[in-house]
Amino acid sequence: MLKAVILIGGPLKGTRFRPLSLDIPKPLFPVAGLPMIQHHIEACTKVSGLNEVLIIGAYPKNDLAQFVQEMSSTYGIVIRYLQEFTPLGTAGGMYHFRDQIRSGSPTYFFVMNGDVCADFPLQEMVEFHSSKQALLTIMATEATRQQSLNYGCMVLRKEGEVAHYVEKPSTFVSTLINCGIYLASPEIFQTMADVFHANQQQDHIMQLCYNGRDPAHIAFEQDILTRLAGSGRLFALPVFRWWSQVKTAGSAIYANRHYLALYKQKQPDRLASTNKNYCHIIGDVYIHPSASVHPTSVVRGINCPNVSIGPGTMIEPGVRIREAIVLGKAHIQAHSLILHSIVGTGTSVGEWSRVEGTPCDPNPNKPFAKMENLPLFNINGKLNPSITILGTSVSLAAEKILLNSIVLPHKELTRNYKNEIIL
Numbered sequence: 001m002l003k004a005v006i007l008i009g010g011p012l013k014g015t016r017f018r019p020l021s022l023d024i025p026k027p028l029f030p031v032a033g034l035p036m037i038q039h040h041i042e043a044c045t046k047v048s049g050l051n052e053v054l055i056i057g058a059y060p061k062n063d064l065a066q067f068v069q070e071m072s073s074t075y076g077i078v079i080r081y082l083q084e085f086t087p088l089g090t091a092g093g094m095y096h097f098r099d100q101i102r103s104g105s106p107t108y109f110f111v112m113n114g115d116v117c118a119d120f121p122l123q124e125m126v127e128f129h130s131s132k133q134a135l136l137t138i139m140a141t142e143a144t145r146q147q148s149l150n151y152g153c154m155v156l157r158k159e160g161e162v163a164h165y166v167e168k169p170s171t172f173v174s175t176l177i178n179c180g181i182y183l184a185s186p187e188i189f190q191t192m193a194d195v196f197h198a199n200q201q202q203d204h205i206m207q208l209c210y211n212g213r214d215p216a217h218i219a220f221e222q223d224i225l226t227r228l229a230g231s232g233r234l235f236a237l238p239v240f241r242w243w244s245q246v247k248t249a250g251s252a253i254y255a256n257r258h259y260l261a262l263y264k265q266k267q268p269d270r271l272a273s274t275n276k277n278y279c280h281i282i283g284d285v286y287i288h289p290s291a292s293v294h295p296t297s298v299v300r301g302i303n304c305p306n307v308s309i310g311p312g313t314m315i316e317p318g319v320r321i322r323e324a325i326v327l328g329k330a331h332i333q334a335h336s337l338i339l340h341s342i343v344g345t346g347t348s349v350g351e352w353s354r355v356e357g358t359p360c361d362p363n364p365n366k367p368f369a370k371m372e373n374l375p376l377f378n379i380n381g382k383l384n385p386s387i388t389i390l391g392t393s394v395s396l397a398a399e400k401i402l403l404n405s406i407v408l409p410h411k412e413l414t415r416n417y418k419n420e421i422i423l
């Protein structure tokens, strides 16, 4: 029997995802029509013998209750949310809930960072892990030399054994990086117990919790992976399929495109089609069944590659949308254009208006380049060019232009804006 643990963190951070994370926990933000971590759950359900998924985080239980219930009934496996009383780090929560993870004696369990997206190679990891009799297997990929510093980096010995592991090194170590997806054997809890007891002892001696952290805080990367490197039981499986972090709103558009492309490959019926949706569709598009696309669009055509349209959204004739996520109950009025943007729930875009952002894809000229997860502002205090985000229930008047801007919820915009945060 196998299990999976999805780490989703808590509401305190994720600032680069604002204002989108103000109304909905970041792990539930819809990408290609599904909450971000539903893609993880779906990948887990395809692994033979996996019948339980535990989501661990510091969000209040109520924020996830409905999602957990829906997932259990959709996939028919046990799915539970375990709430940390305080942020315990990437391994502290797992150690705290170790009895729940170990119950039923799973052979192995996956550990998945909730803020990554990928064509998850879970079955391959099971085969690799059992053939090596590993304690822990890390999904790894290549990055550029410069970008590798933002990730966990590792050096391999023969046959995938990890000789060195450094989390976010300050100088170059290796271009092979940690993808935040692991397969662990339950004996890993012994290593966590050793770290936990060492931390407790250290806290006792110092009589303070350093950094104001809970003494039960354990970082999977620094405390466990670094310790296991070189022991002969830590392995990495390099994978060259699509993988990315989802840290910024811009990376959600990138993830959207790749998940839609995966639908095309594996579940084409999930994508909208010209016949099914009575409008002209070009490229990969997800349209929620309850969204209404104006019938005249059949004639005029809606041209929208890499677009997800949420429930209850209304799209009027002549609209053009590309590289965008439109959340639920939005109203996109006639002849408006939306490019490289995210439109929040209940937001209205006026007729003949233009909403446009700057794409922030990985550099296509550099092999293995990843998304640059830039902060909102550059060192000169200016807004970094990014996708345009319209928060919840924003209203943009007709015939206006909104470029590279971030609009907080409930704003009424009656003029043009460029490179601004509208508070």
Ligand code: GDD
Pocket (backbone or CB within 6 Å): 007, 008, 009, 010, 056, 057, 058, 084, 087, 088, 089, 090, 093, 112, 113, 114, 115, 116, 150, 151, 152, 153, 167, 168, 177, 178, 179, 180, 221, 245
């Ligand atoms: N439950 C819980 N509790 N989850 C947490 C906590 C916590 O206290 N802290 C972080 N997480 C979750 C986050 O939500 C995220 O899904 C994951 O654990 C990783 O957290 P970060 O601390 O944000 O790490 P990172 O994304 O910068 O780096 C990690 O992922 C990279 C790949 O995306 C590291 O594992 C890197 O080595 C790795 O390269």
Ligand code: GTP
Pocket (backbone or CB within 6 Å): 008, 009, 010, 011, 012, 013, 014, 015, 016, 017, 026, 057, 058, 086, 087, 088, 089, 115, 247
């Ligand atoms: P900032 O770095 O604050 O701009 O946002 P971010 O999205 O880049 O945060 P980060 O990469 O550090 O973390 C990603 C996710 O992990 C966020 O959604 C957080 O909810 C979560 N997270 C990170 N650290 C912690 C932590 O110590 N405790 C909890 N509960 N969650 C965390």
